[in-house]
Amino acid sequence: MSEIHMPIPELYVSAESAAKLKVDAGNMPSWDLTARQICDLELLMNGGFAPLNGFLTQADYDSVVDNMRLSDGKLWPMPITLDVSDKFAEGIAPGQDIALRDAEGVILAIMSVSDKWSPDKAREAEKVFGANDMAHPAVNYLHNTTAGPIYLGGRITGLQQPTHYDYRSRRDTPNELRAYFRKLGWRRVVAFQTRNPLHRAHQELTFRAAKEAQANLLIHPIVGMTKPGDIDHFTRVRCYEAVLDKYPAATTHLSLLNLAMRMAGPREAVWHGLIRKNHGCTHFIVGRDHAGPGKNSQGEDFYGPYDAQDMFLEHQDEIGIEMVPFKMMVYVQEKAQYFPADEIEEGETVLNISGTELRRRLQEGLDIPDWFSFPEVVEELRRSKPPRSQQGFTVFFTGLSGSGKSTIANALMVKLMEAGGRPVTLLDGDLVRKHLSSELGFSKEHRDLNIKRIGYVASEITKNGGIAICAPIAPYTATRRAVREMIESEGAFLEVHVATSLEECERRDRKGLYKLAREGKIKEFTGISDPYEAPENPELRLNTENVDPDHCAHQVLLKLESMGLLTGPGMAAAE
């Protein structure tokens, strides 16, 4: 039996002790873990984060941030911290035990709190991620309101693994993988880390890496948290499964890793190496711009393309795993084969499709050639991300009371229903106030709540492929921005400013409300005694004076068409 086959220590207690401890834990202060903390806790408990035995103490945190080492000198590049709210931290003192619960309230672990402190997050960002720049997803997370301001540190006693209902047979703890390698007699295993679907270039690369290292291959994709905007893990796993039979039988294993990535480039590569070592691997593929977060707020890369390889190499012996540097694979048209970029001969035609180009082709339903990917993978990607003309979207009208929002929204709804193809829902201001927000008034707080409710419903409709048309006043810029963010992660968002002037709205005074507002009989009336912050850059601004609603609705249709949202069958009727 080789070292990679030996079990690695876990933080779990026996089932019997866990049952007893759960009873005690029921009376302890308890913290509801965030999605990221659950990922971290799972790898802490199952040995994936060995040698850590809990969330970092203050001394370990300072040392990891400054030197990439725990206070005892062991290499560890990433702060694994339990961030909590001020309110929760107030009632906790070092020496106390707390229960850590999942989203459903199940107690997963007990933490013996030894440290409590307020971290300097700007410093953490500079040291760990290289810049205190909100364009970095992990820095944004650090400063985001969901990340608590106080850190708690201390040892963990594991009671039970977090539950996963998806792809159960494809998830392995470090010890399960070690036992699997032992059973199959695998002594050399090269791991491939990914957060993207595998296309032909990746298959070629991993196959070559395994051959070069004379090792078996572990495809070890991340299914915890990746870069915001990535393809969801459900789709990706179906894609990985489709590629598995392209490898020689019994040489390759697919296992899912519930890691919350930080996109920390070089430090992250070292961290990934330690995690794979814990999972029984002997080799690790590090590519160009490994775990790169993209561009900073100045439009430049956060890290150099080979910084991760350099840092990994520097620490390779200490990590205890050998790096297989990723060679960029490119397709040579004349040879109809993939080759490493540094083996291309003069005069050969190299073909490539960038990630951005691939997304464009998927979005517009265009051809993706066979030399680039496998038909099964392309089909899967198309199935979960249909072209824009079949995705859901939201049209969000905003404007003063009486500006004509509802009339235009109604006209648009009818035209879209005539075109067919997607279900259409109208969330008109008055209707929402009757059915969704009947208890709300017109204070800033209540208006924000009202608009956020509309945004939530619209985002659900958009996610499920429908069209949501919203027509509230929505007077505040920040709230409209929050709604945009909520919806844009699910599909397209079109903000339409119905820019009828206050004078014209007041002249029309369809409901007689302006008169009452002027007389002070209605308080906090938008435009009179409450502000309306006009959108600065809406997708469309409509002037309604001397223009009939039908024409206004048609302008929206044209805009939707130019955004690629309405092409395809059914549109002829709307034109």
Ligand code: PPS
């Ligand atoms: S908000 O600010 O977006 O939450 O407003 P909304 O839900 O669109 O509701 C606006 C309709 O409520 C009537 N109304 C008022 N509007 C503005 N300010 C005050 N104080 C107010 N009180 C009642 C008004 O008829 C609005 O309807 P529309 O369709 O916009 O004319």
